[in-house]
Amino acid sequence: MRLIGYLETSIGIEKMTATDGKIRIGLSMRYLGYHMAAWRHPDVPAAGAIDFNYFLRTAKKAEEAKLDMIFFADGIGIRANDTPKGSLARDAKNAELEPLTLLAAIGACTSHIGLVATASTTYNEPFHIARKYASIDHISRGRAGWNVVTSWSQQEAWNFSRDEHLGYEERYERADEFVEVVRKLWDCWEDDAFIRDKASGVFYDEAKLHVPDHKGKHFKVRGPLNSARTPQGRPIIVQAGAAEAGRELAARYADVVYSNANSMESAKAYYDDLKGRLAKYGRTPDQLLIMPGVTLYVGKTRGEAQDKFDQLQNLIDPLSGLAILYGVLGDLSEYELDGPVPDVGNQRVRSIAENLLALAHRENLTIRQMYKRVASGNNWQIVGTAEDIVDEMEKWFRAGAADGFNICPATLPQGVDDLTQYILPELRKRGLFRTEYEASTLRGNLGLQPLHFGD
Structure with missing residues (x-):
């Protein structure tokens, strides 16, 4: 077996943090896979990244496999330079579908799989984001998630009337207030605010509307949001910050964190640090799931x-x-x-x-x-048999280094096929992954606590 980056050899078994003892699994679906040459693979449709049916077929496979969610990372520009000359024309990461449009369409054609996509706090407004994700949560009946990011590249700045991107501190300060405003907008309406009583003519209970009237350093947003409270109470918030400001934002707001670690030691250090920050925000460790990214190359044999x-x-x-x-x-x-x-x-x-x-x-x-x-990439990567790979996943899970994993397949749809054929049966044999969905919402399937108005 080859573990690219780091091989654990001697690991103590500690208690599992997931309340039901199950590993959570998400599937990253951006582009045609996470290997830079994925588009050249003979079994990968080279034009798939702009083909809705390509993504829908993969999403349905993920749902049939009972995965927790699919995830689309995103950038609002082509974040690459043409150096050496001609290299950019060989990069497949320059034509793709806008992820929120794509999620809404997939949501209408699926019933259980969670739907997560990235949206930047740097070049959007809170009202736009609150409304779009609330709509996807309604369309999907409670399966939406927002991956919160800040935009950092020069190429993105050029697309939004700027010569330079915002500095690090300003980006994260803006992001923190941005998420605060979005949450206020999602909480404008109580669960039963809309009466819709035809006899009396009363459409909503005025006492159950809460106008945010937010006034801060970066945003002035009165509200309310022109949407009812969503099936999940609020869409799931996902974050991937590794630096200090990102960790604090995640500890304050996130339900799920995508982490990047190439060894169990670094994964556990990150896990312990982030979970240790929750108490100061009145949160408990089971309110945040940490899911390291991993790319799997699996076969019947190691060869x-x-x-x-x-x-x-x-x-x-x-x-x-x-x-x-x-x-x-x-x-x-x-x-x-x-x-x-x-x-x-x-x-x-x-x-x-x-x-x-x-x-x-x-x-x-x-x-x-x-x-x-x-x-070969920055993600944790494993080359081996199903037993090899699940051994490592189980070690991380039991040692308190992960609550689950964000699978970043080298190619699609082959990556989800390999997951279904090899990895999931081995996980289920060990009692580590579900055989059926437990709930109809993403929050429920992740095992997160139900949200009540005011939480």
Whole structure:
């Protein structure tokens, strides 16, 4: 078995934090998969990212497998530079469907799977976001979730009348107030505010309307929201912040956090830190689920799984590979791909460059080998059999490093097929994953406490 990044060898078993002892599983569905060469795989439809039926088929497979939710990350710009020249034209991440439109359509065609998508607090307004996600929650009868992010790239700023993106502190200060306003808007109406009494002519109970009239540093929003209280009370809030400001936002507001860790030790440190912040906001550990991202390459044998990984690695276009290295090692396009990795100097982040150059020297890597190493991604990645992979997932879960996992498949729809064929049967054999949905809402299936007005 190959664990890309870190292999746990000796792990103590601790109590599970999930109240029902089950692992939560979400499926990331952006693009055509999370490997940069996914679109070139012979079994992947290259135009799938703009094909509704491609996503609907995958969402239905995820629902048939009883997964908790599907998730669409998003950016509001093409966040890449054409360096070396020609590399951007080889990148499939430049044409996709807008995720909230897509979620609404999928929500109308499914019945249980949770529906989560990213929306930025930097280039939206709270009223827009509150209304859109409330509508998706109504359309889906209680399955919507908002992944809260701030926009950080220059390319996104250029699309919204700015030459520079907002600074880190301002972005997160704005984000914190943004979420506060959205929650106020979602809480405008009590559960039974709408009487709709034809005989009396009274449509809603005036005493059960609460106008936010928010006035803050970044936003002035009177309200109320022109929507009834949603089936979940409020849509689920998801967050993925690893830095200090992001962790505080997650501790205050989030129901689910997507984390990024390549070892169980770092995952547990993050898990303990974030859960430890909840008490100061009057929250308990079971009110927040932490789900590290993981990419799985699974086969009947370890060799078969390794072949799946190697096939994708060999599909990486050299210009795409050089583009990955450009940001850390500089322009290597004039050098022989199968020659040694040179130090061209003047790297933007010299410390990272020195680490990669030391790795290249230590392992005698060529430029081609180096970009394949870097291209494999930042997620925790496992190559192995179902037993190998579930062993590791169970260790993280039982050790209190994860409440579940956000599966980031290398390719789609093959990733969900492999999950269904190999991983879920092994999880169910161990009693670690559901056989049927427990509820009709995302909140219910995640095992989170029901929301009451005023919570």
